[in-house]
Amino acid sequence: METNDVIYGINGPVVTVRNTRSFSMMEMVYVGEARLVGEIIGINDKFTTVQVYEETTGLKPGDPIYGTGAPMNVLLGPGIIDNIFDGIERPLKAIEEQSGSFISRGASVSSLDLNRYWNVKIKVKPGDKIKGGMVYATCPETAIIEHRCLVPPALEGVVVRTEPNGKYRIKDTVVVIKDGKGAEHELTLCQTWPIRQARPCLERLPATIPLITGQRVMDTMFPIAKGGTAAIPGGFGTGKTMSQHQLAKWCDADIIVYVGCGERGNEMSQVLDEFSELIDPKSGRPMTDRTVLIANTSNMPVAAREASIYTGLTLAEYYRDMGYHVAIMADSTSRWAEALREISGRLEEMPAEEGFPAYLPSRLSEFYERAGRVTTLNEKEGSVTIIGAVSPQGSDFSEPVTQNTKRFTRCFWALDKSLAYARHYPAINWMNSYSEYFTDLDPWFRENLGEDFIKYRNKITTLLHEESSLMEIVKLIGSDVLPDDQKLVIETAKAIRVGFLQQNAFHSEDTFVPLEKQKLMMKAILHLYEKSKKVIASNIPISNIISLGLFEKLAKMKYDIPNNKPEMFDGLIDEIDKAFATLTAG
């Protein structure tokens, strides 16, 4: 490859080229003899600025820079699922084979395996009219995911010829079409797409279906819709990553894209370990069969960290277009924002709040707005749900990344240090978290779980808020002086906190709880509350009720009653009734 463009200056991951007109904004380039991957991020008549996705040690002024003429893009095709990529879609397993346990620079490997044969069924025949988004071929990608090859969105035409069903590699041509101008286009099993551009859809649908996570505090108290956005902010040690892992394991999306953006290497190896051992209860297959991992750990180059979020999103959108429900976990968006800040600093841009660039809010909104439940170009339904972890500096939620994220997400699961210190997991604080999806989702809950579900939820929320204001008093004068009905509120709220909100991710039954059981658990707690309230009204002291041991019983019902035996709750309620019968009789 020939080029006249050479490096002029080098400062960390930022490289400048002088007096050139050959590049366009966001074009992908190769830098130096080692062909490090880079992207054009600034152009003026004197200097063109390149951010390099790899270590720049050893680069020299005068080293060549090669343009590619295309923006930073990813290769989309079968082989994505069950794979692990770095921030710019290079498969880490292939890199390991090439360069060993440590990632060397300029590793050139194809994103997807070019030599693997897929069992392809052709879905069109000569003469068919096809347009962007339609399926022309399918193949089983994993045991549970069927890969549907989609006509690139801008393309429209008539099928000229097809290959028979059979085994093909991703670069083999399987269908040829002729567009309106008479030009022929060859369709293979793969296509490319620029990562910073959202893939088109037909229309956006309202957020009326919940994403069921099996985590009680999320499903019941602060539900998220399929195609929704949520933020999980929390200081270190509050369990952001744990919550993300739980969601990735149990939420009812078809495909999970897990982006480890600037986080720990050992965490990624844990995900790899755990997900390959863990069996998805719905399909009976390992979790990895529906998971894509993107690992750009904190010590990998910072520019690739910035790209990793977009890479993940583009993969998610691609599967959405096939008609799947996809959930993407980004852990953590703060590291991505810091990567923006770092590069912005190297470019000597004028900083806004806390050194973050002024375009931080617009970048964040662009990112979260790519979520949504949509009708695809092929008139199927698909969704991308974004769940982003935020790591606020000094656990201070007023910092720019948290504040701006709050503006663009509709679900806010605030993790709380004091809950985490008391090992109350998930440490989602029920006072400052919120979900804006209630009104959108309530019809669904009403239809599938009955009016009661919403009633119970509201009652529980009220009790927790009452408790919180009572605790203000208790903190000042102790709980002994409270009247019995208020003591009951505190006792019940404790049962809600310990028995319901707190959930044990390491317990085989408790790690995932179906909605039906969640509802019955609320019912049992509220039943006890109502019963006690009546008894207290007739002047029986609360200590008598507490000594029945029913509150402890409720605290342990999550372990005692298996998920598949909801009828046992009837027994529990009977038991409560009987205990109260003896109390009032005695």
Added chain:
Amino acid sequence: MILDYVGVKEINGSLIVLDDVEGASYEEMVDIRLDDGSFRHGRIVQIDGKRIVVQVFEGTKSISLDNTRTRLKCRPMELALSPEILGRVFSGAGEPIDGFGPVYPEKRANVNGTPMNPVSRIYPRNYINTGISTIDTLMTLIRGQKLPIFSGSGMKHNELAVQIVRQAKISDSEANDFCIVFAAMGVKNDVADYFRRCFDESGVLSRVVMFLNLANDPIIERILTPKCALTAAEYLAFECNKHVLVIMTDMTSYAEALREFSSSKGEIPGRKGFPGYLYSDLASLYERAGMVKGSTGSVTQIPILTMPNDDITHPVPDLTGYITEGQIVLDRDLEGQGIYPPVSVLPSLSRLMKDGIGEGYTRADHQPLANQLFAAYARVQDARSLASVIGEEELSPIDKKYIEFGKLFEQHFVNQGFNENRTVEQSIDLGWKLLSTLPRTELDRVDDALLDEYYVDDPELLSFDSIGGTAGSSEKE
């Protein structure tokens, strides 16, 4: 052809700027010879065409605009490595300073290292028995983990680190594969000496590699110190198959050196003046802990950092906490009460603990016990804050029980002698015994089967006089 460039264009702090330099490459090393014959070393940190910015490790004192000759060395900063480095002492920049001459290198490695491929990592599961109750039971140290000690000036973090080194001498069968890399960054002479003496006393000195950059050494070397130390550690672990424990003290000085360097380069500061890339920079150090496939060795890191003004939200502890797999936080109040080690249990955490304990590693009841201890001790804090308002007398009976539990917990569980080495079994049993001072109904984090087995119903058995009282007297080695 080797060219000497005479003179410099500009001097700013520890940076010098040279013009008209041909063929310089990024992060290349340079030698600077002064007219008086002395040598300085430097590294290229920025290139703009033919103008280069060089960071001088030994500082720019007595450099003038034209008394230097600079020569490019055509290679990045490298460290000479061989198994012989064990027992040696180096400067922060990796030069031997113990008077035994240079290391005969088996290989040279770039001190920046290369990132470990996440798929090549082995997930750490093997716990290290430190013999310290709080750490073993509540924040277990795992081989391949990075677990920092968050401390403050004047607290006993150095003693704690030494105790960990001495007692974690790693199970005897593997003792020969065990070694220590010690990196001192901006610490006082006395502290470095204390560590050296303690290593000597516990007979491990021949297995220690020391990188010393003391408080009065140049700050640029300080920036290189942990990089050199970790390069040595990686070599020993992944090529010589040893279990390496890296102690890095004090990370706050390191970050401050980085800030000084960054501001002299004229970079835009982030929080508290620290450069915007502090997170990435710290991560490039901490992430070098771990284990990789194809090697039996491991790199475990215990960085020590002093929190300025005991503020855990200061950028250095804050960013460290986001990168490391947990933290051990020391508390000045406990220290004031004479409790050693003054580990503040609630904010301390080990993220890798859950997979390295329990059946097959320590004991099946370990995790539930730890959860219950944390939950109970959190209640103690609530009771105490209430007591500080209404007085202990006015507390409800159950809150009084918690206050009592809190005292016993701190005095007998947290507190232990500098030379006291408790087994995990002992620590766990002690934990159950302490929990038994609370009513059984309060223990809602453990299931009944475990309570049946471990809850001590008989108050006669709950005497704690024999434990903790022996601090300092037993098992002196």
